[in-house]
Amino acid sequence: MEIELVPLSLDYAEQLLKFELENRSFFEEMVPGRGDHYYKREKFLTFLTELVVEYEKGEGQYYLILSGSNTILGRINLFNVKEEPFFTADMGYRIGKKYVRNGLASTSVEMIMTLLKEKYEIMEINAKTTCHNHGSKRILEKNGFVLREVEIGGAKLKDETYDFLTYSWSNL
Template sequence: MDVFLQRLSLEYAEQLLEFEVENRIFFEKMVPGRGDQYYKKDTFLTFLSELLGEQDRGEGQYYLILSKDKTILGRINLFNVKENPYFSADIGYRIGQKYLRSGIASKSVEMLMRKLKAKYNQLNISAKTTSHNYGSKKILEKNGFVLDEVEVGGAKLEDETFDFHFYSWRNV
């Protein structure tokens, strides 16, 4: 499937909220939940505006993963962005449940990393996932990320505890 990255904007606010609501239960099995308020339109728009402010200030780079027909397939984000003395950020992504196992996440990480490598000579990109998120670990490793650390029992999802796995991609 052909995908492209679209910089986050208010243009996609309603479609993005629908995507988040549709995938909430699935996402909360893999990452800590955002709470009920997040999914209410006014709160969501406030949250989105805050992200856009961070993006405008250079503190984050937020993208939608879109199909050719502009359907939101997922999101990929760079947050905690710093550009001195080299580019560093944390990367995170989420793919809608019905688009899993189609290579979208791996392709999106590859596209974003290619964009960063073309713009910056030195990179330090960090990622974290849970021990039971085998797909995410595979995607990171396929894209050259290396496991740096495991935080035993660091993630609590529903009534279960999982380890956090911390990865990095560096050329500094």
């Protein structure tokens, strides 16, 4: 499947809210939930606007993963961005339930890393996942990320506690 990374914009607000609502339960199986307030339309638009402003200021890089027909398949985000003394960021991604196991997450991570390598000579990118998210661990490792830290009991999902794993990619 052909995909493209498109910078987050308010043009996709309604489609993105629908995507997030449709996939909420699925996402919350692997990562901590965002709370009910996130999914209320007005709050969602406020959060989305804040991300767009962060993007414009260079404080974050937020992308939608789109199919050729402009269907939102997922998201990939760089947050906590700092450019001095070298580029650092935390990365997160999510693929909609209907689209998992098609290589979209791996391809998206590869695409974002290619963009970053073209723009920044020296960088460090970190990504967290839970210990039971085997797919995400494989995706990160396939893209050159190395396990750096284990936060025992760092993630609580639906009355279960899991370890949070921090992976890093660096050319320091």
